[in-house]
Amino acid sequence: MPVIDVKHGTFGWIDVMTTDAAVATPFYEKVFGWTSQEIPGGAGPYHMFFKGDQPAAGLGEMNDEMKAQGAHPSWNSYIEVDDIDGTVGRVAGLGGEVVVPVMPAGEYGRMAVIKDPTGAHVSLWQNAEKPNQGTYNEAGFLTWNEHVSRDTEAARAFYAELLGWSWDEMEMPQGTYWVIMNGDRPNGGVMAMTDEWPEHVPAHWMVYIGSDDVDASAELVKEAGGSLVVEPMDISVGRFCVATDPTGATFTIFKGGDM
Numbered sequence: 001m002p003v004i005d006v007k008h009g010t011f012g013w014i015d016v017m018t019t020d021a022a023v024a025t026p027f028y029e030k031v032f033g034w035t036s037q038e039i040p041g042g043a044g045p046y047h048m049f050f051k052g053d054q055p056a057a058g059l060g061e062m063n064d065e066m067k068a069q070g071a072h073p074s075w076n077s078y079i080e081v082d083d084i085d086g087t088v089g090r091v092a093g094l095g096g097e098v099v100v101p102v103m104p105a106g107e108y109g110r111m112a113v114i115k116d117p118t119g120a121h122v123s124l125w126q127n128a129e130k131p132n133q134g135t136y137n138e139a140g141f142l143t144w145n146e147h148v149s150r151d152t153e154a155a156r157a158f159y160a161e162l163l164g165w166s167w168d169e170m171e172m173p174q175g176t177y178w179v180i181m182n183g184d185r186p187n188g189g190v191m192a193m194t195d196e197w198p199e200h201v202p203a204h205w206m207v208y209i210g211s212d213d214v215d216a217s218a219e220l221v222k223e224a225g226g227s228l229v230v231e232p233m234d235i236s237v238g239r240f241c242v243a244t245d246p247t248g249a250t251f252t253i254f255k256g257g258d259m
Contacts, residue, residue, distance in 0.1 A: 005133055019073055097115040116154075156190055207252065
């Protein structure tokens with residue numbers, strides 16, 4: 001498996017916040033072949049998903065206050081940083097907003113949630129131990145993180161200044177696509193919403209999770225009580241579908257050309 005050191009500016013973790021862990025947990029276990037383990041401590045119950053013996057993702061259940069406020073279930077992306085206090089301290093000056101200030105996450109590290117100038121939320125993470133390592137680009141593991149908004153220029157300027165990212169520009173059938181480069185490693189992408197996107201869809205980061213067979217995974221989504229937003233289809237770099245779990249969190253299932 002491709003295990004890499006999670007350096008500053010790298011997407012190092014993903015998790016889903018749900019309204020009903022008892023429903024969402026078996027859904028993801030069936031779709032991706034994950035097993036789950038509850039992690040003690042923290043503000044509330046948190047489950048870690050494993051693929052084999054390797055951590056793959058996490059799941060937390062919203063508290064009663066979040067549910068009462070109508071918070072929508074969603075997948076979250078975490079970006080590793082070397083100095084979380086210093087990085088968070090620069091967010092407002094670059095046009096972003098600190099949504100959740102820096103806080104401890106048990107013995108594992110420290111985190112914060114920010115909102116970029118387009119309105120997309122993302123989490124920052126400083127791991128307690130170095131080096132932090134992760135498994136990528138395998139079935140059941142994170143393969144890509146994609147920023148989608150109506151102002152890609154503002155998004156790219158913000159993250160370039162905050163995290164030191166650069167961009168590899170690609171022309172795609174739907175328009176220009178910017179591959180995020182963290183040093184010499186591709187680290188995700190930035191895509192503009194076209195007129196085909198519904199107006200109510202906000203700017204967001206989309207999580208891509210790997211699969212050996214996208215069509216088979218899509219069938220498992222439906223069998224497990226989820227639904228498909230985009231049916232399986234081929235793109236220039238592989239095959240994908242967009243799915244929603246039974247509580248409403250949306251994610252992408254992807255098989256690249258070299259997986």
